[in-house]
Amino acid sequence: MIEEILLLHHTHTDIGYTHEQPIVWELNRQFIEDALDQIERTADWDAPSQPIWTCEVTETLRYWLRKATIAQVERFRRAVSAGRMSACAMPYNLTPMVGTPQFIRALSALPELRQMLGLPLNVALNHDVNGLPWTMIPLMLDAGIEMVIMGINVHFGAFPLSRPLFFRWIGPDGRSIIALNGEHYGMFQRYARLSENSLDAMADGIAAYLRKLEAQRYPHTFAYLTLTHHSFWDNNPPYPAAFDLIRRWNAERRTPRIRFVAPDELLSRAKAMPLPEYAGDWTDYWNFGAGSSAHETRLAHQARAHLYAADLFSLQRAASRDGALPATTDEAYDALTLWDEHTWGAYSSVSDPDRDTTIGGWYHKAKAAYQARSLAHYVLSEQLEALAANPRHAPRIDGFIFVNPTPFPRRDYLPMTRAMLRGEHHHFSSTAHHLMEHRELLEQGKLDDVTWIGPISVPAYGYARLPLSALKSHDTPITQETEALDGAIVSGAHRLEFDPRTGAVTALIDRRTGANFVDPSSPWPMLGLVHETADADPASPYLGRDVMLQLDYSQFQEHSFCDWPARRTVEQVESARVIVQPHRAGLEVKSALPGARATRRIWLHGHRSEIAIEIVLHKDEVRTPDAIYLALPLNLPNWQAVFDTMGTPTRLDAEQLPGCCRDWVTVSGYVDVHTDRLGLTLACPDAPLVMVGDFNFGKRQLALDHSRPPLLLAWLLNNYWTTNFRVAQPGVLRFRYEIATHAGFDPVDAARVAAFARHPLMAHPSVQVRAPESGQVLQIDGAGVFAAACRRLDDGALVWLQNVTAEAHIVKLRLPQRRVYKAESCDTFGRPTGPLPVEDGSATVIVPGRGIVGVRLHDQS
Numbered sequence: 001m002i003e004e005i006l007l008l009h010h011t012h013t014d015i016g017y018t019h020e021q022p023i024v025w026e027l028n029r030q031f032i033e034d035a036l037d038q039i040e041r042t043a044d045w046d047a048p049s050q051p052i053w054t055c056e057v058t059e060t061l062r063y064w065l066r067k068a069t070i071a072q073v074e075r076f077r078r079a080v081s082a083g084r085m086s087a088c089a090m091p092y093n094l095t096p097m098v099g100t101p102q103f104i105r106a107l108s109a110l111p112e113l114r115q116m117l118g119l120p121l122n123v124a125l126n127h128d129v130n131g132l133p134w135t136m137i138p139l140m141l142d143a144g145i146e147m148v149i150m151g152i153n154v155h156f157g158a159f160p161l162s163r164p165l166f167f168r169w170i171g172p173d174g175r176s177i178i179a180l181n182g183e184h185y186g187m188f189q190r191y192a193r194l195s196e197n198s199l200d201a202m203a204d205g206i207a208a209y210l211r212k213l214e215a216q217r218y219p220h221t222f223a224y225l226t227l228t229h230h231s232f233w234d235n236n237p238p239y240p241a242a243f244d245l246i247r248r249w250n251a252e253r254r255t256p257r258i259r260f261v262a263p264d265e266l267l268s269r270a271k272a273m274p275l276p277e278y279a280g281d282w283t284d285y286w287n288f289g290a291g292s293s294a295h296e297t298r299l300a301h302q303a304r305a306h307l308y309a310a311d312l313f314s315l316q317r318a319a320s321r322d323g324a325l326p327a328t329t330d331e332a333y334d335a336l337t338l339w340d341e342h343t344w345g346a347y348s349s350v351s352d353p354d355r356d357t358t359i360g361g362w363y364h365k366a367k368a369a370y371q372a373r374s375l376a377h378y379v380l381s382e383q384l385e386a387l388a389a390n391p392r393h394a395p396r397i398d399g400f401i402f403v404n405p406t407p408f409p410r411r412d413y414l415p416m417t418r419a420m421l422r423g424e425h426h427h428f429s430s431t432a433h434h435l436m437e438h439r440e441l442l443e444q445g446k447l448d449d450v451t452w453i454g455p456i457s458v459p460a461y462g463y464a465r466l467p468l469s470a471l472k473s474h475d476t477p478i479t480q481e482t483e484a485l486d487g488a489i490v491s492g493a494h495r496l497e498f499d500p501r502t503g504a505v506t507a508l509i510d511r512r513t514g515a516n517f518v519d520p521s522s523p524w525p526m527l528g529l530v531h532e533t534a535d536a537d538p539a540s541p542y543l544g545r546d547v548m549l550q551l552d553y554s555q556f557q558e559h560s561f562c563d564w565p566a567r568r569t570v571e572q573v574e575s576a577r578v579i580v581q582p583h584r585a586g587l588e589v590k591s592a593l594p595g596a597r598a599t600r601r602i603w604l605h606g607h608r609s610e611i612a613i614e615i616v617l618h619k620d621e622v623r624t625p626d627a628i629y630l631a632l633p634l635n636l637p638n639w640q641a642v643f644d645t646m647g648t649p650t651r652l653d654a655e656q657l658p659g660c661c662r663d664w665v666t667v668s669g670y671v672d673v674h675t676d677r678l679g680l681t682l683a684c685p686d687a688p689l690v691m692v693g694d695f696n697f698g699k700r701q702l703a704l705d706h707s708r709p710p711l712l713l714a715w716l717l718n719n720y721w722t723t724n725f726r727v728a729q730p731g732v733l734r735f736r737y738e739i740a741t742h743a744g745f746d747p748v749d750a751a752r753v754a755a756f757a758r759h760p761l762m763a764h765p766s767v768q769v770r771a772p773e774s775g776q777v778l779q780i781d782g783a784g785v786f787a788a789a790c791r792r793l794d795d796g797a798l799v800w801l802q803n804v805t806a807e808a809h810i811v812k813l814r815l816p817q818r819r820v821y822k823a824e825s826c827d828t829f830g831r832p833t834g835p836l837p838v839e840d841g842s843a844t845v846i847v848p849g850r851g852i853v854g855v856r857l858h859d860q861s
Contacts, residue, residue, distance in 0.1 A: 001221065002210050004257040005188070006266065008226045010054040012127055012185050013093065014234040014343045017724060020357060021364040024235055028060035029067060031237050036075055038238045039084045048259035049247040053238060055087035056125060058109055065116070073116070080118045086262035087113070088125035089145050092341040096133050096284045096666040097688060099304045100646050100852070101311060101789035102340070103136060104800065105333045107143045107828055123263035127151035127185040129342050130158065131284035131660050135646035137171030138852050143828035147178040147267045151185035151226060155551055156721060157285040158559030158700055160659035161278065162216060164224055166270050170279035172648045173851030178270045186228035190553065194242050195230040199249055212556055220273070223256070224266065278657055281650045285661040288697070289344055289725035291627070291689055291718040294733045296369040298686040300339050303369070305685070305758045306376035307332055309405035312461060313383040314792035315777045317817035320386045325379055332375035339368040344725045350542055353623065353727040362726060384764040387463060391767060394427040399467040399769035403762050404458035406755035407786040411607060413454030413583045414763055415442040421451070423468050427765055451475055452582045455607055456761060461787070462776035467769040474582035481606030482585040484578045489585045493609035494741070496587065496602065503576025503589035504528065510741040515678050517741060519709040522633030527602055527613065528571055531593040532695065534625040535565035542722040544624040548698060549722060561700040568695065569594055583607055595622035610753060611739040615716070621730035627718035630737065632682065636675050637709050641692045642745060643671040644754065647788055647802050648850055649747040652692060653704050662704055663696035664689055664715060669754030673712055674745040681750045682712060683738040683757035689715035747804045748784045775816065782811025785847050791830070796820070796858040798830045803847040812842040813855055822858040832856055
């Protein structure tokens with residue numbers, strides 16, 4: 001018997017969906033003032049009927065706070081003290097592309113909000129999105145967040161387990177957080193039929209919902225629903241007409257009683273209940289929309305990598321000469337996290353893509369990615385300027401400093417112009433920052449008079465400073481470790497066989513094991529491109545996407561996917577040739593696909609075993625369903641797969657919540673497909689979407705078939721969403737992937753492959769170089785434990801250590817350029833939680849299996 005309905009009233013925050021982004025910010029500011037007006041208007045009502053307003057996310061609350069007067073803040077605090085105003089702890093409704101350093105910084109506002117406004121902020125809420133990386137669990141717990149509430153939208157999505165469901169969600173390190181898998185946000189106005197303004201209609205609608213709960217054996221005496229607004233579900237103001245109806249309902253003693261609640265009351269109730277436990281990643285469906293903006297997604301990934309590198313090199317002895325750099329770094333992270341907010345654009349993105357609001361909304365959204373990338377370039381360049389100890393101005397340079405922000409020592413080659421090698425570089429701040437663009441032009445082969453230098457060896461988390469005289473230039477093949485034969489390219493690790501006429505890859509052989517990874521029975525080409533579309537009416541309301549979706553919000557749907565008529569086309573090859581460079585040999589294939597022309601290069605290296613793949617697409621504007629994949633049909637029957645999410649290696653199927661997305665996954669760095677004795681790692685530094693098994697869009701698989709040889713698909717792009725995401729993405733799009741084959745999955749080696757792909761070796765001018773030298777800014781003595789995030793402090797540093805192995809490790813942590821005398825474990829905010837032993841400048845830290853531990857180091861430098 002349901003005795004009462006607990007109602008959470010909020011606006012659903014969609015930055016840019018209903019209005020252009022600047023308007024959304026101002027409206028959300030107004031909503032808080034409107035809510036305070038309604039709280040005061042209803043102060044003499046009976047307690048259950050008094051509305052309580054919940055700020056869904058913290059960033060809109062912080063925006064209000066920046067413009068609020070002292071009197072407005074005091075008014076807010078009074079409402080909090082009266083139990084009428086609340087807020088949840090997430091910065092936004094987030095995509096799974098968020099990185100660990102981002103998430104830590106995005107939660108950093110919580111202590112100030114708790115102190116200034118009196119809010120507990122012990123419950124996180126994410127609505128619309130279909131999941132969250134389970135790596136977030138320990139970070140939320142260490143931020144004082146005890147519960148996470150989800151309100152999944154099944155539009156191109158699905159929810160796991162059942163709903164509503166309270167349970168304990170167990171993270172990768174074994175710790176757990178209370179989770180509430182709630183109904184889609186705003187469902188109270190739909191179930192209670194509030195638009196009819198009738199208590200009898202309310203009674204009929206609520207009775208239908210309670211019958212649904214009874215049929216699924218819902219075990220509690222209360223129901224939980226949320227209220228937004230029947231005529232404006234997203235970015236909505238408070239709903240006074242609903243307050244009046246609820247007051248009348250309660251005054252007539254209708255049942256169940258309806259009562260407004262704050263999220264911390266739900267937490268208190270959940271703590272008192274026995275809860276089932278489920279472990280695994282809450283893998284999201286919705287983020288396939290990131291494929292609608294492949295160029296900006298690549299730039300955002302680049303910004304993530306550069307910000308991590310800037311944070312790492314900030315641990316050097318000398319602080320940057322730019323005193324504002326910490327604030328600029330925060331600004332870059334803020335822009336990147338706004339990019340990772342789940343709203344990509346207007347509700348009319350597909351139904352009316354030429355509307356001014358649609359176009360404006362996309363430009364506002366894209367700005368966040370470009371802003372993050374630009375500022376990330378700036379802060380990294382400034383940290384490298386400090387590391388090189390460069391003056392502001394110099395007529396020449398003596399050499400270069402080469403940096404490696406990964407946890408692994410590396411040895412590699414770099415392209416460089418001969419003018420740079422001659423020291424013909426007038427060095428000042430503008431040219432230092434121009435080098436980021438210079439590196440991109442070198443990588444894209446757009447500069448003349450280029451040579452290759454190397455091999456350059458750089459330690460983990462470190463640098464190597466070399467004079468110009470020590471740099472070896474190469475224009476012809478360096479060794480015989482790579483060979484270009486008729487129909488084959490051979491390196492020390494691999495043999496790639498192909499048809500010389502078409503460039504079709506016929507074999508990918510690991511020479512160390514003798515294994516050929518190409519599935520001979522597959523109809524899809526190894527490392528070939530495949531186009532996918534829908535066999536549907538292009539003049540339909542959603543331009544052919546209608547057949548991909550079955551959605552009816554009036555029903556209690558578990559998902560909205562359907563069996564849709566897909567049409568797939570293999571690329572038509574126009575030319576194929578072999579390219580030889582000093583340290584590598586490659587196969588270049590030029591081809592045509594529906595709506596695109598492609599250039600693809602596959603590189604085998606003489607000095608390392610990874611295979612690099614570079615793809616350049618020239619895309620037409622295609623508004624009908626449009627997707628492109630890189631296919632890898634693998635001869636690995638009875639396979640397993642692991643993908644990393646925020647750095648945590650996660651077994652596909654086995655370590656995912658039942659019912660969450662298995663059709664595709666968003667990877668932070670890699671996916672690995674393997675058997676007990678063979679496997680292949682695919683690193684994805686630019687595009688995070690992959691499918692394992694087959695073309696899976698629309699299947700909503702509850703389990704994958706591991707018996708057949710799998711088709712691994714790197715999902716370059718798509719425009720399948722019917723709203724929110726871009727309808728087309730014309731122009732030049734670039735993608736990089738790296739492949740490593742192995743004789744057994746190792747999470748440490750997979751992390752290495754991903755790290756090297758994410759962070760190519762970088763060169764920065766050094767004005768003065770007396771002699772070759774190398775060093776590190778961070779040392780971690782412990783296999784499988786890496787720096788997930790770090791931050792410079794005036795008196796030391798913060799480092800979050802992540803263990804990618806299943807076993808706990810005792811590690812030594814050291815800042816080689818600084819004199820550490822004291823260390824403490826710390827929470828997500830960097831606040832000390834307990835002392836750690838320090839000996840000879842090294843802190844000893846225990847990092848649990850697949851856990852994250854924060855460490856605060858104090859130095860006397």
